[in-house]
């Protein structure tokens with residue numbers, strides 16, 4: 001049985017047992033374990049987390065240490081498996097050491113909101129996809145995002161998230177891109193780092209994953225990623241480096257795939273050399289679920305905890321290896337120390353979660369706020385938006401269950417929809433590959449903004465009927481979707497289910513057609529020239545329809561900008577076919593069984609996304625950093641301070657509406673770097689009233705200016721002239737200046 005089959009059987013079960021287990025909600029959470037702490041010197045908060053961890057370690061038996069470095073099994077994830085009473089029905093559980101006052105750890109999936117709410121009649125807020133949220137380029141919004149997750153996990157009695165995905169968009173068809181934060185390592189790292197800091201702010205342990213190069217789902221457990229170390233450090237690993245420095249995560253989850261011949265969870269270079277030595281990571285390395293492949297090799301090469309734990313590498317076999325001397329006791333102590341020190345650092349020992357009720361309205365408001373910053377206006381010909389309606393207006397709403405809800409992403413990021421799937425109430429709660437719609441109705445919210453207009457809906461399955469409705473309406477809004485989930489990639493960038501034909505037919509019937517996209521990652525738009533408006537909504541979360549309606553009617557001025565490049569079609573990509581999917585015809589996403597194979601990233605190297613497009617002179621459909629507003633902005637006066645490595649420029653709102661502009665700064669390194677692309681080096685959201693100007697001073701990110709020197713194993717600032725440019729997107733940087741480095 002493959003992992004996703006296991007999960008699939010779980011999801012069917014979840015619907016059935018969701019209520020049956022509800023009565024267990026009165027079980028004591030570890031929050032309620034109250035040991036006598038008077039004889040426990042490690043409970044002294046004045047000591048550092050490391051000192052406290054060492055004091056506990058000194059009291060532990062070998063069996064207790066072993067108990068902490070593996071989980072208790074698949075539990076709720078596999079139908080029929082035992083679920084530890086205190087586990088809070090999370091994805092994984094580490095049994096605590098009660099006699100020493102050390103609680104258990106619930107490792108709870110919560111990439112875009114806490115998963116498995118239905119298991120205990122709980123509620124969780126579905127946030128916009130993290131890719132969507134990255135379109136805000138707003139670290140504060142990312143922090144808020146994480147604090148919603150932390151707040152709700154805490155209310156459930158859970159003390160750890162296993163979200164924090166930061167794999168960059170090397171493969172735009174990757175089924176999990178919606179769980180990540182786009183293609184630029186500095187932007188993705190900053191957003192994810194702040195998100196995980198937000199989780200931590202709630203005294204919940206945080207995580208960064210999937211380390212590293214788990215950039216496609218096809219063959220994810222067998223694919224061997226090849227990429228030279230310099231390019232690796234300047235791309236994928238840079239996103240991890242930045243996010244880890246910001247979040248100081250409790251754990252980093254190693255991924256399923258191999259890198260240069262070794263599985264990520266037993267890869268000395270990735271875990272020991274880079275993560276622990278170079279990044280100075282103090283937390284613990286937790287394996288992805290079933291991603292452990294050995295005992296001694298994994299232990300020596302840096303893995304600290306096996307999850308979910310019943311594959312039997314880090315329980316009895318590890319004990320034997322420690323007793324036999326193949327794994328030094330010091331190494332086992334290091335594993336346990338890392339876990340304990342992270343528990344003390346996060347406060348889950350001193351301030352354990354106390355069960356309470358999640359506030360769905362607060363969560364919805366936060367999700368809506370983030371969605372309003374995330375939506376990207378991609379096209380707005382003839383100022384078709386914001387919509388101006390009157391009593392004689394008629395609006396056709398077409399497709400993607402826009403009468404009832406908004407789409408969410410699948411897999412282990414799936415949040416349970418309150419009331420079940422809005423598009424198919426019979427289907428019940430969460431599902432691995434189901435297309436789950438959340439009850440945030442675009443139709444109702446649009447109607448609420450246009451109370452006198454006639455608003456009618458066609459499901460879009462019958463293309464002729466949809467075109468007919470569009471023809472008899474003043475404006476047509478077509479909702480299209482791209483369902484994505486863990487375990488599988490999209491075969492192509494095209495929208496599935498004949499939706500391109502639907503858009504073409506509607507656009508032909510009504511010149512005032514606007515397309516709203518609900519997607520997990522970039523899609524192609526063969527119809528883009530035939531429609532007046534394109535709104536990128538991503539998976540917008542539980543406040544999505546409210547946010548969308550506010551944008552469509554101009555109550556909120558769109559400010560989001562793309563964190564990924566949208567290619568015109570697959571031929572523009574470094575890998576026109578997803579490696580491993582050669583010969584697979586386009587169709588609905590499904591898991592494809594492929595043998596072990598290499599994916600060679602060396603020809604594109606660090607040139608991911610816009611760097612690839614720029615260096616190969618390709619014009620994308622929509623560039624990285626692009627997004628329109630209902631107002632206009634002008635940039636002027638770029639200067640560079642060579643000593644401080646800061647830039648200074650002015651942004652002015654030249655239109656008639658207040659707005660927020662995401663101003664971007666890029667650098668191109670001196671010729672000696674031998675790069676033919678620029679790098680994002682700084683950005684700022686600038687809020688401006690009509691006619692207002694603001695001066696912006698920004699530091700250039702030090703890791704945007706440096707190259708990785710593999711001989712010295714370190715970052716190097718090359719002397720020379722750096723071309724600094726600033727403007728509204730990666731393809732529009734009107735301001736130019738030079739940074740001189742001696």
Ligand code: BGC
Nearest residue numbers: 003091109162209288289412
């Ligand atoms: C995913 C992880 C997830 C884990 C537990 C795995 O299949 O890759 O991201 O945290 O399952 O659900």
